[in-house]
Amino acid sequence: MKTVIVGCTHAGTAAVQELIARDPLAEVTIFERRNDVTFLSCGIYLYLEGVVDSLKKVFYATAKDLEALGPNVHVYLQHDVVRIDPSEKLIEVQAITTGRMRSERYDKIIITTGSYPVVPPIKGVNTPKVSLCKNYDDALAIEQNTLDAHKIAVVGGGYIGTEISEALSRRGFEVMLINGRSQLLGHYVDSDLAGIIREDLVDNGIEVCDNEVCESFEAVDDKVFITTNKGEHTADMAIVCVGFSPMTELVRGLVDMTPENAIKVNDYMQTSDPDIFAAGDSAAVHYNPTNRHVYAPLATNAIRMGKIAGANVAEYGSVKYMGTQDTSALSLFGKTLASTGLTASKAAKFFPNSAAVTLKTNYRPDFMPTNEELNMVLVYNQDNRQILGAQFYSRFDVSMCANLISTMIQNKNTIDDLAYVDMLFNPNYDNPWNYLNLLGQAAVNQEKPKRHRLF
Template sequence: MTTVAVIGCTHAGTFATTAILQEHPDWDVHVFERNGTVSFLSCGIALWAGDHVSDPKKMFYSSPEKLEEAGAHMHMNTNVTNVDIDKKTVEYEDIATGDASTLQFDKLVVTTGSRPVVPPIPGIKSPHVQQCKNWGDAVRIKERMAGAKSAIVIGAGYIGAELAEQFSLAGIDTTLIDGLDRVLANNFDKPITDQVEAKFREHGVELALGQKVVSFHDNDDNTVTVITESGEYTAQFAILAMGFRPNTDLVRGQVDMLPNGAIKVNKYMQASVPDVYAAGDSATVFYNPTGQQDYIPLATNAVRQGLLVGANIEKPTREYMGTQATSAVQLYDLSLAASGLTEAGAERRGLSVNSTELVEDYRPAFMMSTAPVTSILTWDPETREVKGGQFCSEADISGAANVISMAIQAHFTIDQLANVDFLFQPNFDQPVYYVGAVAMKACAE
């Protein structure tokens, strides 16, 4: 019988375990998870904090019991202390009792995920400062919000922006701090982030952008002061939302990794050592807009990679199609969605792209209501291939990012995208759908 050790069970681990047992119900699959829950949808933390979730139990789409019913041996609240890939052993201990054991495995699946970036800043371990990652963090955030009058969010990516939005809507005086000079700077270009920043200011959020945090100071009145290079901000609590890095110390030095610790995997989710697989936030992804390995921690990537572990764990069978890092977020009454490279993202990677912007209403003026859409298309000036798209509107434009995702994956040129057969119906769009319209504008440039 083949014995499999799966370390970590959020998205990649849950789907890998399920897929392995579907393909090989007679295998001996052991799952190690340091928490008491699996499959937590952390992307819903801000929504729950703002009372937009019907039942927090529904933020878990699986459970240890379900995985056990599927045939897995679940080691919950268990800390893996050592992995020896050469000897094929996993050493682990029960967190509550300290009891230690060793498992001999035939195949190893590393789905240890990521951990929050927590820089060694003086005072960062203050009891008034916390992270936003797992279920325990979510519970603490919800508890802190009750009766709170002020809060600071550090990090203006998706998580930080959503938290700042929900705090402000709850009547909490909110400050949003980021070292970059724009909110969502890694997700959208300036024509869109300008609109988001205007919404934050409209709702009373103080934006402290382009400011690096240098220290934290606890005050006698049960508050914390966040000190940046150019200012000081005081509140009852602060949330760290500064990004994530791979949580792969257990196998460091035993498999090939990127400098940040992401395990390099091939198109079958295999690491550089036989019988070792990795998926999700602990692993690299193949980023189709650049044709290169990259690190992009997204639940969607984790799910697809986890499924591929199950398909390929016996023998290479199904290739990874790569990712465009397609994503979306709702902030106040703005819907934002993107796929592929932004102009700033291309610049960070040393690539040259052209960028075309179009602003027009999403449906005809004769309708009783409509709303403008900002569309930004990035494309290769030499090959004319589509490399990315961004959209922002008070209308729901989320589907446009999926259109761009498929265009990138299929290596569409802007000329092909401009001639796609998109529907027209006045309830939904203009005679020329805004995705096709921005592609047409790009072709004319």
């Protein structure tokens, strides 16, 4: 049986690794449009911040490494798959350097073509002084533009825009963050926490422009002039990070898709065509908090889905997808923001009786020489008390808190479970009641008349 993998960053790589782990002699042919595989986009901000000294270090495998997985694995870089003919089980591939076309037969195909950074329809967005932020070439373009830059405008107040703004600010650039929405990070946190994060960004020198929509870019000499709905700004360069959309033209009309053009897959990563599998940013994911298909382009989803696609191409039915809570974290000026599941404002759209509780507390006893405050939000459904989401922000490392709540959402645990679940106590790490127990108890108290409160 011959498997073709189209696109080879995280999902494609995970797919071939798992397929070969299960079937070492499997025939796998990989086509990748770029001249590299496995670039970790998060390396861009680490490089800009100076944490990683070379962009080359953020690749975790080469085409040769993948070919070394098995005797029948072949990787073709700079090869673009331009057409799939499911009736003949053929693909057409173009070698980008020569333009030469060829056909290739397949038995199974795995689509791991990923996503595009959204390019907003703004006049001048293609000027070289304006960069996107996704792949290795974008990283090189940003680096080149920063060489003579003093002031940088970042457009987009989501995860990437906020992360890049922080990195550039730490590196000493003057940073203006232009956010078209009324709050930052709206996908991850509710407005109160977003306000605290905004204050931290401003205190660290970032100019945050809310509700400001870019209308045009104009490069003049060494500057870029940015016109927004509120006025004009001048910067030495701009970086546009306003989201991602699935790269799925190749299979349009061949498999079922969501309204956002993300490929619909079943729990085994199989599309509506049983011989076509899909994984990663090209596909929709099953979002457990709402039990729906959503588009959630994350490397975590890509590697999980890729591995499951590889497993099920080798042995159909062997591994089932568990869905996702869209769990994420980012580091902002020494603080960690971690979130999972629904924010309160999103929960309200799906669950009329959803509620949120917030809790601020120190993570360990005050007799310890140092301490840190935790900002926590728990979102839950009042009807069945199930946990729907959580947000954490602190100088203390709260990334694992989001992972724990993610597991609880997946397992349909309630606020009562969180209030009493067994957690360790040691003054180095927490109080006799762990802060997550306290968060659960705060939710339980909110649901109870005063005389029955837990603390």
